[in-house]
Amino acid sequence: MSRGELARRVGLSRTTLSEITTSLLERRAIVVADTDAATRVGSGRPAERLTLDPASGQFLGVDFGHRRVHVAVADASHEIIAAGVERYTATTPWTERLDLAFALIDRVCGTSGAHFGALQGIGIGVPGPYSGVRAGAAQVPWTRHPAAAGVDEAFAERFGAPVVVDNNMRLAALAEAISGPGNPDNLIYVRLADGVGGGLVVAGRLVTGSGGFAGELGHVTVDPSGRTCQCGKRGCLETIASVPAVLQACRDAGSSLETLEDLAMAVERRDPAVDVVLRDVGTTLGRVLGAAAMALDPDEVVIGGELVHVAPVIVEQAAATLRYELYPLPASAPLAVRAGVLRDGDGAIGAIAALFHQSPLLAEYPTPTGAGEQDF
Amino acid sequence: MSRGELARRVGLSRTTLSEITTSLLERRAIVVADTDAATRVGSGRPAERLTLDPASGQFLGVDFGHRRVHVAVADASHEIIAAGVERYTATTPWTERLDLAFALIDRVCGTSGAHFGALQGIGIGVPGPYSGVRAGAAQVPWTRHPAAAGVDEAFAERFGAPVVVDNNMRLAALAEAISGPGNPDNLIYVRLADGVGGGLVVAGRLVTGSGGFAGELGHVTVDPSGRTCQCGKRGCLETIASVPAVLQACRDAGSSLETLEDLAMAVERRDPAVDVVLRDVGTTLGRVLGAAAMALDPDEVVIGGELVHVAPVIVEQAAATLRYELYPLPASAPLAVRAGVLRDGDGAIGAIAALFHQSPLLAEYPTPTGAGEQDF
Known part of the structure; x- marks a missing residue:
């Protein structure tokens, strides 16, 4: 006009x-x-x-993992217009991770032509528990590096935009809930990666729990006499179903696997020893999910992470175990169990979704902190 | 005036x-x-x-258990003015249970002088899953008697008042959440009785789940090669922590116990074999609660039922196991674990609480069905 x-x-x-x-x-x-x-x-x-201008409002999503940071940029029409990833190691300090993330953001924006003329907000996922209630540090006792203290302030200062920080697994759960085929009111999400984490949607809302730890399925004990976990307990799900644990179990079974690519090839050639390992992982995962599902009665269980795309038998076996565990419940609407539809960038997309703040999933979620009082 | x-x-x-x-x-x-x-x-x-007149509005709460029905009557000031219990057997048909309940209600009202001149509503707890979404039958595949079909219609017809039906464990969880010392936004409730059931409060709301089964902690598998459960699976928590299972385990350990009173005496004389059984029960219960708490990050875990009043060591041991299970989480606000404060009538009181419909716990809960559209 x-x-x-x-x-x-x-x-x-x-x-x-x-x-x-x-x-x-x-x-x-x-x-x-x-x-x-x-x-x-x-x-x-x-x-x-x-x-x-579709580029008039930008939303920046950043997902710090244990070994890489993903960024995604959405425009005012909620389209992803730029994305990228940068790797680091598990011991890279947070100051360095921040610098890597800032450089990555400059790079993907340069390549895509995205500009931050009207950056509306920044959503940031961090590993480990996060209460989401206040800006500040993610206190992660079992990670080996200092906690993600000051991440929100660093981003707010650099970009002059409001910042939301939350646990990256919970943000991934949000991304799956809004991206998947169903529109579930009750969802259990677990992601198998370097660690194992998860997130819950209950009665149409993303759950934080009393201290921001809800969804930590990776540290449910599955074998009290099992391997020592990095958290200090023994036999947590993470000691069996994380990517390093699965690769180690395959090696223990006689397969010389080092990477997910090696595993993909072993799956392709139907290596029987690897198949047994993967089925055992699926069964154990199914038991943990079964206990959670018996408590929560979800519509949908989503198993995410690169591992399940490489080894779909894990989902298959977990689904079978879950169905056994839930056998006492009348199957009026049978539980859907599926692999995550989102790939590596899910946390960054979830972080943007958290910014939009329009999903009923986020009702009563804390409002972003940082530069000014803005509505999204 | x-x-x-x-x-x-x-x-x-x-x-x-x-x-x-x-x-x-x-x-x-x-x-x-x-x-x-x-x-x-x-x-x-x-x-x-x-x-x-405090008696100007009455609220009737009815809790059908596997072997008894409790009723409670509250007046307009929300005080309990009459209560009673009637026993039946696990095989008593529902028509007979209804007649027993009606006679019980007449009796307690006669004794207490309560009258139903202005009955505002009836809350009814039934055993087994209940979606709470629609009037109708509770479909309970693992109970040995026909489901509680038509309970709501029978009460609505007899008393001409709106009826709310829900799972009795969930109603007990509600009663504990509003009666306990804390004011928890996130609570896990489990009750050890003839069966084992439970209920969840998440983010200040009572949780039904997708099909009304949320909180069924009794059928979480704790030992895949354990005893056959009445649900058909093996080694459910119920096969270890229900009252009959605990008494059986004590007998297997050489104590000749038949009733909770016998158990109370054994606890009093510090019978070492019984103590070991009770501690094992507490440990197993603590593992299931630990997995649920790792997923949900509650403020409070409540273990209800007559058994834990007779054998408080179960709560003590479950709390110790729970603390171990949750060890990876920073203990900024340590989880409270306690025995239920309510005794046998908790379900009936929860049913009345559900009627009041004023608790934020019940936001978005279905409104009562039955005679007319009334506000409570």
Whole structure:
């Protein structure tokens, strides 16, 4: 619309409206689309027609994992317009991770042409428990590096935008809940990666728990006399179903696997020893999910992480075990068990979803902290 | 207040107000407390002073267990004014249970002088899963008797009041959440009785799950090669921590116990074989609660049922196991683990609480079905 049409529509004087549009144009929230020269009937200078710039609002999602950071940028129409990943090691300090993330963001924005003229907010996923209630440090006693203290302040300072921080597994659960085929009110999400974590949706809401630890399925004990976990307990699910644990179990069974790619090849050639290991992992995972599902009665259980795409038999076996565990319940609406649809970037996408703050999943979720009071 | 004072206060004519008070007096919602004769300064007939009758609104709570029915009646001030219990056997058909419940209600109301002049609603707890979404049958595949079909209609017809039906363990969880010392937003409740059931409060709301089965902790598998459960699976928590299972385990350990009273005496004389059994039960229970707590991160875990009052060591041992299971979590606010404060009538009290429908715990809970659309 032209400035004149806009002024009539919103009932402002042309002078006032012109001031507003000048400011919006300067901030690149709107752009000049064309002029009305072609259709103009009267005389005088053709009027510029203004339109919303899809790039007028950007939402930045950042997912810090144990060994890599993913970033994703969405525009005002909620489309992902840029994404990227940068690896580091489990011992990389947080200051360095932040620098790597900032450089990555500059790079993907440079490549894609995205600009942060109107950055609306930043969602950040961090490993380990996070209460989501206040800006501040993620206290992660069982990670080997200092906690993600000050991540939110560092981003708020650099980009001058409001920041939401939450546990990255919980954000991935959110991303699966809104991206998957179902529209579940009750969902249990678990992700098998370097560690094992998860997130819950109960009665249509993402669950934080009393201290921000809800969904920590990786540290449920499955074998009290099992391997020592990095958390200090013995026999946690993570000691059996994390990627390093699965690769180790395959090696213990005589297969010389080092990476997920090796595992993919072993699965392809139907290595029987590897198959047994994977089925055992699926059964153990199914027991933990079964106990959680007996407590929560979900519509859907989602098993995420690169591992389950490489080894779908884990999902298959976990689903069978889950069905056995839930056998006492009338199967009016049988539980759906599926692999995650999102791949590695799920946490970054979940972080953006948390920013949009429009999902009923996020009702009563804390509002973002940081620069100013903004609605998304 | 007198009718004159009331009319001034609410701004109605004395004639209109008189019509209303006459109707309320007839329905016994209000009563004449006294007259103002003693304090009256002017002349004329002393004016009657009217007051709310605490008995003006009654709320009936009914809790059908596997072997007994509890009823409780609350008045308009939410005080319990009458309560009672009637036993039956696990094979008593539902028609007979209903007759027993109706006779019990008549009896306790006769004894207490309670009358149902203004019955506001009926809350009913039934064993086994219940979705709470619609009036109708509780489908309980693993109970040996026909499901509680038509319970709601039978009560609605007899008393002409709206009826809410829900799983009795969930109602007990509600009763504990609102009666206990804390005011927990996140609570896991488990009850050890003839069976083992439970209920969850997540983010300040009672959880039903997708099909009404949330909280069924009794059928979490704790030993895949254990005893056959009445549900058909092996080694459910119920096969270890229900009252009959605990008594059986004590007998297997050489103690000749038949009843909870026998157990109480054995606990009192510090029978070492019984102590070992009870500690094992506590440890197993603690593992199941630990897995649930790792998923849900509650403020409080409550273990209810007569058994834990007889054998508090079960709670003690479960709490110790739970603390071990949750060891990886920073103990900023350590989890409270306690025995239920409510005794046998908890389900009936929870059923009344569900009726009041005022607790934020019940936000978005289905509204009662039955006679008319009433607010509580």
